[in-house]
Every structure is written in C-alpha cells, then in structure tokens.
Amino acid sequence: MERFELLSSKKLEKIMHKIENIRAALIGDLCLDVYWVADMTKSELSRETPHFPLPVIDERMSPGAGANVAANIAALRPAAINVLGVVGEDWRADALLKVMQTSGINIDGIVRSKEIITNAYCKPIRKGISSVEYEDPRIDFANYEDLPKEIEDELLKQLDRVIDQVDVLCISDQLRFGCITPAIREKIISFGQKGKMVVVDSRDRIKEFKNVMLKPNEIEGYRAVYGTAITDVLNEHEQHEYSDNDMNNDIGNCVTVEKNTIKEMIPGSYINAAKILAKENQAHVCMTLGPNGCLYTDGMRLIHVPGYKVQPPIDFCGAGDTFLSGFSCAMATGVKPWEAAAFANVAAEVIIKKIGTTGTASPEEIRRRHKEIIEEKTSSNGNRDADQ
Numbered sequence: 001m002e003r004f005e006l007l008s009s010k011k012l013e014k015i016m017h018k019i020e021n022i023r024a025a026l027i028g029d030l031c032l033d034v035y036w037v038a039d040m041t042k043s044e045l046s047r048e049t050p051h052f053p054l055p056v057i058d059e060r061m062s063p064g065a066g067a068n069v070a071a072n073i074a075a076l077r078p079a080a081i082n083v084l085g086v087v088g089e090d091w092r093a094d095a096l097l098k099v100m101q102t103s104g105i106n107i108d109g110i111v112r113s114k115e116i117i118t119n120a121y122c123k124p125i126r127k128g129i130s131s132v133e134y135e136d137p138r139i140d141f142a143n144y145e146d147l148p149k150e151i152e153d154e155l156l157k158q159l160d161r162v163i164d165q166v167d168v169l170c171i172s173d174q175l176r177f178g179c180i181t182p183a184i185r186e187k188i189i190s191f192g193q194k195g196k197m198v199v200v201d202s203r204d205r206i207k208e209f210k211n212v213m214l215k216p217n218e219i220e221g222y223r224a225v226y227g228t229a230i231t232d233v234l235n236e237h238e239q240h241e242y243s244d245n246d247m248n249n250d251i252g253n254c255v256t257v258e259k260n261t262i263k264e265m266i267p268g269s270y271i272n273a274a275k276i277l278a279k280e281n282q283a284h285v286c287m288t289l290g291p292n293g294c295l296y297t298d299g300m301r302l303i304h305v306p307g308y309k310v311q312p313p314i315d316f317c318g319a320g321d322t323f324l325s326g327f328s329c330a331m332a333t334g335v336k337p338w339e340a341a342a343f344a345n346v347a348a349e350v351i352i353k354k355i356g357t358t359g360t361a362s363p364e365e366i367r368r369r370h371k372e373i374i375e376e377k378t379s380s381n382g383n384r385d386a387d388q
Contacts, residue, residue, distance in 0.1 A: 001271075002303045004338040006377070007346075011335075012370050015343050016363050018333035019076050025162050026073065027084040027155075027188075028066030028172030029179060030110070032096040033358065034122040035060040041128040054124055054136075060357075061095050063103070064121060066172030068318060068358045069201075072325035072347075073170070074103045075360035082166065084109035084158045086151055086179045092118035092141060109158040113151050117143050119175065143177040152181050159187055163196065168332035170324065171209075173202035185209065199328040201320070210281045213331065215324055217288045218270045225273040266292060266304070275299055286341050288323055290316070293345055296337045305341040308373045310349050318358030322351040326361070346370050 007015070038054035046053055063071045070083045083105050087093035089112055096118060100107055122139040147155075163169065171188060173180040180188075185208060192198040192212035199213045200206065206216045207224040216224065266289060278285040278299035288294045293307035326347035330340035343366075350361035350369050361369075 002301070004303055004305050004342060006373060007339060007342045007370070009370065009374070011339065012343065012346075012367070015330050015333055015335060015339070016076070016366070019078055019329045022078045022167045022329060022332040023080040023082075023165060024073050024078050024168050024170060024329060024332065025082040025084065025109075025166040026066055026070045026170040026172060027109075027159060027179070027184070028069070028170075029119060029175040030067040030083070030085040030087060030096060031064035031174075032067070032092045032099070032118065032120040033062045033064040034092075034095075034120055035062075036122065036124045038124060038126050039128045040126050054126065061099060062358055063096065063099050064358065065119070065174045065321075067096060067100060068321045069170060069172050069325050070100065070105050071103045072322050072360045073329060074105050075362050076325065076329050076347075077363065078329060080106060080166075082106045082109055082162050084155060084162065086111045086113065086116050086147065086155065088112065088116040088118040089114045090118050092120045096120075109162060111151055111154050111158070113148070115148050115151065117141050119143070142175070145177060147177070147179055147181050152179075152183060155179060155184060156187060159184070163191055168197040168199065168328050170328045171198065171200040171202065171212075172321075172324070173200070173205055176204070180205070188212070197328075197331055199324065199331060201324045207277065207281065210283060212283055213337070214277060214281065214283050214285045215288065215327060216277070216285070217320060218267075218273075218290070221277055221285070221287045222270060222273045225276045226269070266295070271295065271297075271302065275302070284337060286327060286337060288320065294323075294341050296341055303338045305338050305345060307345050308349065308376065310352055313355055314352040315355045316352055318354075319348045319351050321358065322361055323348040326366075346373070349373075 036056045037058040039057045042055040043052045066085060070081055073081045083100065087096060087110060093112060097107055118141060120141040124136040126134045126136060169191060171180065188198060189210055199215055200209045201215045202209060203220060206214055206220055270287065274285045274287045274295055274297045278297050284298050286294055286296050291307050293305045296303045296305065323344040326344035327340050330343040346369050347361040347366050350365045351359055
C-alpha cells in the first residue's frame with residue numbers, strides 16, 4: 001500500500017486558487033436543520049395540559065444533508081455553485097432557500113411542489129435546570145413516498161440544463177425517499193461514462209452508481225459489498241501487521257500503519273470492500289476512515305491518505321459533507337485523487353472543531369489548519385531526533 005502524507009503549502013495554495021475558477025453543481029437531498037433552545041427556568045405548568053411547555057428563547061437554522069454540502073462548496077469560493085433538488089411549499093422550504101441564497105448558492109435548479117414535504121430535522125434543546133443541556137427527541141419532517149413523476153421529469157430537465165456548464169457534479173443521496181431516483185441515477189451514470197467529473201456520496205445505494213468517483217465512508221462501503229456492518233464482526237478477529245497478502249484476509253483483519261504522529265488500524269475488510277467496489281462498479285473509490293483519513297483505489301492501486309490528530313473537544317457532525325465538498329472541488333482543478341483527498345482531510349479537520357453545528361471550512365481556516373499540521377509534524381520529528 002502506498003501512502004500520500006500531506007500537501008505542500010505551495011500545492012495547497014495552487015488548489016485553492018484554481019477552485020476560484022471552477023463551476024460546481026450539486027444534486028441531492030436538501031434538508032433544513034433547526035435548533036430550538038428552551039430555557040426551562042421560564043417554564044410554567046400549562047393550564048390546558050398536564051405538561052411543562054418548552055419556552056424557546058433561541059432558534060437557529062442551518063442547511064443540512066445536500067444543502068450543507070452545497071454550503072461547504074460555496075465556502076470554498078468557486079466561480080459558481082448550482083444546486084438541484086426538491087422542496088415543498090412550506091415554511092421550511094422558505095427558510096432553507098433563504099439560508100442557501102445567503103451563502104451565495106444558485107437555487108434556480110430547485111423544484112418546488114406542494115406534493116413534497118421539505119425535509120427538516122428539528123432538535124429541541126432544554127437548558128437552565130442544571131449546567132447540562134438536554135436534547136429532546138428530534139422532530140422530523142420527511143417524505144414517505146417515491147418522487148412524483150412530473151417532479152422527476154423537471155429535475156431531469158434541470159440536470160440536462162446545467163451539466164455542460166459545470167466542471168464537477170456532486171451527488172448527495174441520503175434519504176430513502178429522496179430525489180435520486182433510478183432514472184436520475186441512470187442520467188448521472190451516463191454523465192460519468194461521457195467523462196464528466198462526478199463524485200457520489202450515497203448512504204444506502206453507493207453500489208448502484210458506476211463509472212463515477214464514489215465517496216463512501218468505511219461503513220457504507222463495507223455494507224455495499226458485504227451486506228452488513230463491519231462493527232458487528234470486527235471484534236471477533238485478531239489484528240495483525242499488513243502484508244501484500246492481506247487483500248484476501250477474512251473479516252476483521254487489520255492493517256497497522258505507522259505514521260509520524262499516531263499509530264492507526266485499518267481493517268483489511270475495508271480495503272477489500274474498497275477494491276471490490278471499484279472493480280465491480282468500474283469506478284474510482286475514495287473511502288473515508290474517520291480520524292484515520294481515507295483510502296483511494298481504482299481497483300488496483302491503493303493509496304492511504306492519513307488524517308492528523310485533532311485535540312478535543314471535537315464533533316464529527318458534518319465532517320463527511322465537508323470532505324465531499326473539498327474533495328469534489330479539488331478534483332475539478334485537475335489534481336490527483338490522493339491530492340484532492342489530502343485537501344479534503346484538512347477541510348474536514350477544520351469542521352470537527354466546530355461543536356454543535358455542521359458549519360463550513362473557509363480557505364483561511366484550511367490554511368491555518370494546514371500550517372498547524374506542518375508545525376506539529378516538524379515538532380514531532382524534532383523530538384524523535386532528540387531521542388535517538
């Protein structure tokens with residue numbers, strides 16, 4: 001297995017400069033994240049019901065799912081970002097579209113319909129009784145039927161309209177009853193077959209996409225190939241050092257990779273899954289591995305791009321969206337996939353320090369994090385030399 005450690009500062013700057021000239025599009029499931037903060041010291045027993053109401057003192061809204069990927073792309077300041085998707089004729093759609101427009105996102109490709117419920121995740125948070133904040137059960141707005149044919153047709157028209165205007169098409173397929181229908185998926189695959197840069201993130205259907213760049217996380221990739229989650233069986237097997245024969249290991253065998261900063265374990269089955277997915281789907285695969293970075297393969301070549309330790313507190317919410325956006329934009333600049341992955345790793349490490357929100361990573365924040373990594377590596381190497 002090869003390893004690509006880190007972009008040089010010069011290469012990082014070159015990528016960010018080129019991103020300013022790319023045109024990106026995203027099609028996918030658009031959601032609104034809502035946070036309602038209730039101060040329970042102000043709550044009084046209701047006269048009408050035997051309950052204490054939640055006195056909301058703060059309301060926050062942010063883009064979620066594909067909308068958050070789009071916001072992260074916009075934060076990298078490309079020449080254009082167009083979003084395609086579906087929303088309803090409701091207050092959640094109004095709020096989501098406003099948030100997206102504020103971020104500089106072109107929403108002309110979003111189809112609105114009364115037949116659609118705008119997806120939203122509403123999180124009531126209680127505070128004031130103690131120093132601890134409590135999150136009540138989430139309130140979800142979701143669709144439970146397939147996308148109506150007339151809306152699907154309009155979305156296909158929007159895809160045909162924008163595809164020749166963009167350098168990269170990003171897919172965020174997150175919901176069971178979302179907008180990436182079989183017909184739209186086939187259209188996306190046809191773009192990949194014609195040479196368009198297409199990067200796909202799909203929670204449950206990553207195996208259905210061919211001739212594109214696939215970006216599953218380790219669980220999604222493993223499940224797509226083996227039909228179950230590796231966490232169900234990982235602890236039943238021993239860990240061992242990596243060798244060239246490990247590509248055919250049984251479930252749970254691990255690759256131990258030594259780095260300058262930390263020692264990490266990559267299950268051999270993740271490697272197998274990535275290779276099988278690439279070969280069977282005639283695709284390139286960039287599988288994210290949480291704090292261990294990511295793994296790139298075209299079915300033959302294997303390149304590990306490590307992550308670097310981020311001091312707690314950390315929050316992984318939204319890190320996958322940030323990786324997807326950074327990786328897609330970097331790929332559109334023409335760099336190698338492992339270079340794009342290294343760029344995306346740095347962007348994701350910015351996000352996990354933003355607690356309680358998905359958030360975005362700006363070019364300035366990416367530069368700052370990249371500088372921190374270089375300084376930490378230099379310091380670590382200096383300490384190692386002193387010990388020898």
